[in-house]
Amino acid sequence: MTEERNWHTHRDAKNARLASASSLLNGKFAKTxxxxxxxxxxxxxxxxxxxEGDNQKQASFLSEALTKVDPDQVHDLHMIMSSIxxxxxxxxxxLGIASKMDFSFAGPQSTxxxxxxxxxxxxxxxxxxxxxxxxxxxxxxxxxxxxxxADKVDREGNLYTGFNTEETPTIVEAAAFHDGIVIVQANEVxxxxxxxxxxxxxxxxxxxxxxxxxxxxxxxxxxxxITELQILMGMMAIKGIYAKHKVQTLNHGVGFNTSAIELxxxxxxxxxxxxxxxxxxxxxxxxxxxIPAIESGWVESIHSFGGEVGMxxxxxxxxxxxxxxxxxxxxxxxxxxxxxxxxxxxxxVGSTLQIDQWGNxxxxxxxxxxxxxGAPNMGSNPTGRRHSTPAWQSLKPDDDPLAKGQKLVxxxxxxxxxxxxPVFVDHLDAEEVRxxxxxxxxxxxxxxxxxTHIVTEEGIAYLYKTDSMEERKAAIEAIAGVTxxxxxxxxxxxxxxxxxxxxxxxxxxxxxxEDAKRSLLAAxxxxxxxxxxxxxxxxxxxFRSWS
Amino acid sequence: xxxxxxxxQNSEPVEKFAHVGAVASGDLEILVYPADGEKTTLDITxxxxxxxxxxxxxxxxxxxxxxLNGKFIVHDFGATPGVVNLRLTQAxxxxxxxx
Amino acid sequence: xxxxxxxxxxGGQKARMLAEVDPELKAQVETWTGVKLLDTEEGYQDSQxxxxxxxLLQVEQIDQLQQLGWQPDLVAGHSLGxxxxxxxxxxxxxxDVFKLVALRAKLMQxxxxxxxxxxxxxxxxxxxxxxxxxxxxxDDNPVYLSNQNAEMQNTISGKITxxxxxxxxxxxxxxxxxxxxxxxxxxHSPLMAAAAKKLQEFxxxxxxxxxxxxxxxxxxxxxxxxLQDVAYDxxxxxxxPVYWETMMQVALEYEPTxxxxxxxxxxxxxxxxxxxDQLQTVTLETMSIDDADFLFNKWEKx
Numbered sequence: 001m002t003e004e005r006n007w008h009t010h011r012d013a014k015n016a017r018l019a020s021a022s023s024l025l026n027g028k029f030a031k032t033x034x035x036x037x038x039x040x041x042x043x044x045x046x047x048x049x050x051x052e053g054d055n056q057k058q059a060s061f062l063s064e065a066l067t068k069v070d071p072d073q074v075h076d077l078h079m080i081m082s083s084i085x086x087x088x089x090x091x092x093x094x095l096g097i098a099s100k101m102d103f104s105f106a107g108p109q110s111t112x113x114x115x116x117x118x119x120x121x122x123x124x125x126x127x128x129x130x131x132x133x134x135x136x137x138x139x140x141x142x143x144x145x146x147x148x149x150a151d152k153v154d155r156e157g158n159l160y161t162g163f164n165t166e167e168t169p170t171i172v173e174a175a176a177f178h179d180g181i182v183i184v185q186a187n188e189v190x191x192x193x194x195x196x197x198x199x200x201x202x203x204x205x206x207x208x209x210x211x212x213x214x215x216x217x218x219x220x221x222x223x224x225x226i227t228e229l230q231i232l233m234g235m236m237a238i239k240g241i242y243a244k245h246k247v248q249t250l251n252h253g254v255g256f257n258t259s260a261i262e263l264x265x266x267x268x269x270x271x272x273x274x275x276x277x278x279x280x281x282x283x284x285x286x287x288x289x290x291i292p293a294i295e296s297g298w299v300e301s302i303h304s305f306g307g308e309v310g311m312x313x314x315x316x317x318x319x320x321x322x323x324x325x326x327x328x329x330x331x332x333x334x335x336x337x338x339x340x341x342x343x344x345x346x347x348x349v350g351s352t353l354q355i356d357q358w359g360n361x362x363x364x365x366x367x368x369x370x371x372x373x374g375a376p377n378m379g380s381n382p383t384g385r386r387h388s389t390p391a392w393q394s395l396k397p398d399d400d401p402l403a404k405g406q407k408l409v410x411x412x413x414x415x416x417x418x419x420x421x422p423v424f425v426d427h428l429d430a431e432e433v434r435x436x437x438x439x440x441x442x443x444x445x446x447x448x449x450x451x452t453h454i455v456t457e458e459g460i461a462y463l464y465k466t467d468s469m470e471e472r473k474a475a476i477e478a479i480a481g482v483t484x485x486x487x488x489x490x491x492x493x494x495x496x497x498x499x500x501x502x503x504x505x506x507x508x509x510x511x512x513x514e515d516a517k518r519s520l521l522a523a524x525x526x527x528x529x530x531x532x533x534x535x536x537x538x539x540x541x542x543f544r545s546w547s
Numbered sequence: 548x549x550x551x552x553x554x555x556q557n558s559e560p561v562e563k564f565a566h567v568g569a570v571a572s573g574d575l576e577i578l579v580y581p582a583d584g585e586k587t588t589l590d591i592t593x594x595x596x597x598x599x600x601x602x603x604x605x606x607x608x609x610x611x612x613x614x615l616n617g618k619f620i621v622h623d624f625g626a627t628p629g630v631v632n633l634r635l636t637q638a639x640x641x642x643x644x645x646x
Numbered sequence: 647x648x649x650x651x652x653x654x655x656x657g658g659q660k661a662r663m664l665a666e667v668d669p670e671l672k673a674q675v676e677t678w679t680g681v682k683l684l685d686t687e688e689g690y691q692d693s694q695x696x697x698x699x700x701x702l703l704q705v706e707q708i709d710q711l712q713q714l715g716w717q718p719d720l721v722a723g724h725s726l727g728x729x730x731x732x733x734x735x736x737x738x739x740x741x742d743v744f745k746l747v748a749l750r751a752k753l754m755q756x757x758x759x760x761x762x763x764x765x766x767x768x769x770x771x772x773x774x775x776x777x778x779x780x781x782x783x784x785d786d787n788p789v790y791l792s793n794q795n796a797e798m799q800n801t802i803s804g805k806i807t808x809x810x811x812x813x814x815x816x817x818x819x820x821x822x823x824x825x826x827x828x829x830x831x832x833x834h835s836p837l838m839a840a841a842a843k844k845l846q847e848f849x850x851x852x853x854x855x856x857x858x859x860x861x862x863x864x865x866x867x868x869x870x871x872x873l874q875d876v877a878y879d880x881x882x883x884x885x886x887p888v889y890w891e892t893m894m895q896v897a898l899e900y901e902p903t904x905x906x907x908x909x910x911x912x913x914x915x916x917x918x919x920x921x922x923d924q925l926q927t928v929t930l931e932t933m934s935i936d937d938a939d940f941l942f943n944k945w946e947k948x
Binding site for chain 3: 086087094108109110111112115119366367368419420421432542
Binding site: 516 | 567573595598601604605608611612627628629630632633636637640641644
């Protein structure tokens with residue numbers, strides 16, 4: 001006979017912890033000034049802790065408090081964060097409070113992340129795609145404690161996360177249903193919420209924050225900064241990819257190249273008679289540069305990963321397009337957005353800092369372990385998928401009876417970056433970074449095998465049409481300008497590739513470079529965007545010229 | 548400030564004047580005239596020193612694709628090779644359109 | 647407001663730059679170090695004159711700002727600038743810092759056999775320069791990759807003959823600029839080991855305090871609050887590259903809102919502004935302390 005096993009040790013532990021904090025709690029509520037004491041009491045050494053911090057919204061009140069806990073009591077935490085964004089996210093490692101990290105993106109803190117891995121201050125579990133990280137919260141990275149941010153909370157502890165719901169429900173769910181402790185910072189305590197985004201039943205502790213959580217307007221691009229080169233690339237992409245493949249469902253990465261395309265749809269796209277035929281359904285953060293296309297009737301629907309500062313009123317007035325609650329505020333959801341982005345789209349269009357001779361791309365460069373945002377999920381071809389859309393089908397090879405289609409994954413880059421550094425390189429810096437940081441995998445953002453098209457100012461390489469790696473390399477060389485990779489291009493080979501439709505220069509697509517003017521953009525300034533929105537869009541201060 | 552001079556042997560004569568580009572930071576302007584003699588000549592004034600090799604590469608690649616025989620005057624204000632190529636190919640378009 | 651204070655090193659010195667320095671402080675420095683500060687063109691041919699005079703300028707500006715109640719959140723010094731940075735972070739006292747720099751300059755002068763120096767290469771990445779250095783370096787013809795001033799601007803240090811070979815290779819490989827610098831030492835390379843050792847011995851006789859703000863180290867570009875890291879940097883930065891580019895990237899990750907560059911020069915502010923255009927900047931080379939105080943007050947309220 002074996003002894004009867006206790007099957008609820010997690011629940012017992014959670015109850016014991018909450019009991020030990022009872023003197024600090026009034027129901028679920030703790031006082032703002034007690035935040036450090038609450039964390040000191042509820043977090044134990046070695047805990048897996050999710051600290052909410054994505055590329056826009058930050059649980060900044062809780063992350064600042066976490067740096068003030070006593071390292072003798074709270075240490076060796078295993079942090080799980082989709083984004084390392086704030087200095088204190090790393091200070092907790094310097095202070096000995098945390099020792100291990102599983103994450104996706106570290107762009108704003110990438111130098112210190114590299115240094116901390118190199119000197120052993122931080123051990124890295126893995127650098128994940130968002131979906132891997134969210135998925136593992138329910139598999140082998142089940143959190144003991146989660147620290148999240150809400151806009152409003154009512155007296156019972158129901159949460160309103162509104163516009164910036166993002167990944168809060170996913171994180172909370174992983175803890176709430178596996179006896180983890182859910183600690184919430186709230187901007188405001190109210191009697192009645194506009195709507196309930198997360199029920200009180202899932203929440204253990206609420207702490208009113210001293211100031212609202214940090215929020216970055218990450219997806220706002222000023223049309224003023226769009227160049228003629230980006231306009232030319234946008235024209236080529238619209239004609240040579242969007243129209244050619246009849247792309248209806250898509251995501252745009254963050255950047256000026258895709259902003260240019262958004263602003264060309266109502267002008268250049270209209271001239272080509274493409275309205276209603278392409279770009280109808282989007283998975284996209286509510287980028288202001290899409291306003292003219294929405295107002296011109298191009299867009300049927302947009303689902304968003306997160307919000308965007310300044311777009312609140314505009315979205316509230318366009319519920320046919322966006323996902324909006326009865327209260328008039330958008331609901332975003334990063335996990336579902338990434339699922340849609342990986343599985344439900346015809347096309348992903350993004351940009352990068354480096355592309356190697358084989359077509360792999362990465363934004364990880366020497367000394368900066370930035371990780372990645374949504375690109376690795378959206379920029380990969382889910383091989384189990386089966387789809388009948390014209391775009392998906394158009395990439396099906398015709399010589400195989402069992403063949404299936406493919407997602408379009410497009411990289412748009414200028415051959416040289418702003419500092420005159422070549423974007424096309426023989427080897428990615430990421431290869432070296434893997435060695436320095438002793439990572440299991442080279443931090444590649446989008447793999448060559450998933451990349452179907454590359455667009456540069458020289459032309460388009462239709463990589464999905466190539467039959468061999470040699471041909472793929474030659475197609476990349478043909479559009480890589482005077483980078484070390486491009487200089488290897490043989491003019492005779494380029495001619496053959498153009499004839500085979502594997503490479504297209506602007507003249508092959510019927511795109512006149514002379515037409516690539518800023519006057520072709522539907523909006524040329526932030527003021528134009530405000531005007532298109534009928535005054536509903538309210539740009540953040542740093543983008544306003546008049547204040 | 549640096550002055551660069553290049554010469555090429557090209558087959559397609561330029562018959563008109565063309566002007567493309569802009570005098571602005573990160574951009575350049577190109578003036579194209581019919582060639583003075585048999586050779587294609589380029590006289591480049593650039594604000595970014597030390598990019599002679601890059602200019603050579605951009606021009607080699609451009610003329611391999613579009614062998615225009617003319618006289619080119621270039622004023623560069625720190626354009627990237629991509630922008631240089633855009634302006635050169637725009638000049639090519641303007642010259643071909645007018646034929 | 648979160649402020650980053652920048653202390654440049656040698657290079658920006660010019661005659662009469664000490665004209666408005668408090669004569670009492672200047673006299674004190676001369677007494678402590680036994681060096682008469684000439685503040686003339688000819689004077690600045692001498693490394694001790696240069697190093698002490700720049701430090702004097704910086705120390706006076708630091709004192710003035712700190713008396714007005716301003717403290718840095720982050721300090722970064724380039725080469726000689728580490729001493730001003732350590733003083734601003736209250737790691738080292740005033741008399742000690744001048745004595746330390748007087749010794750450093752003297753050791754550098756004494757340790758310099760003819761035919762050694764530094765070169766700068768613009769337009770090639772650091773890994774690309776490293777490859778060229780490795781091609782040329784030999785035990786009897788030593789050259790090392792030294793300071794990382796910006797992503798595409800690195801220096802090399804060593805024997806002039808070896809430096810010249812690397813500069814030639816750099817030009818062949820597409821460097822926009824590759825030239826010898828007017829520096830009589832192979833600074834920031836292992837060739838300075840003997841000088842660093844003596845400096846380290848003197849440092850051990852001084853009483854140092856842990857920094858009161860974040861200090862960015864030259865020798866590995868890290869942010870630190872530990873005394874041992876700062877002390878190591880003061881004693882040994884001569885034998886390591888200055889990882890300025892990394893220091894600035896790390897500094898920016900702490901999200902400073904204001905930078906203040908101490909005299910002489912304004913070059914670091916320009917580099918920084920190119921990386922982060924939202925940063926508010928002050929350059930004491932071109933602004934009075936009163937102006938800086940006014941601006942800090944204005945930004946503090948925001």
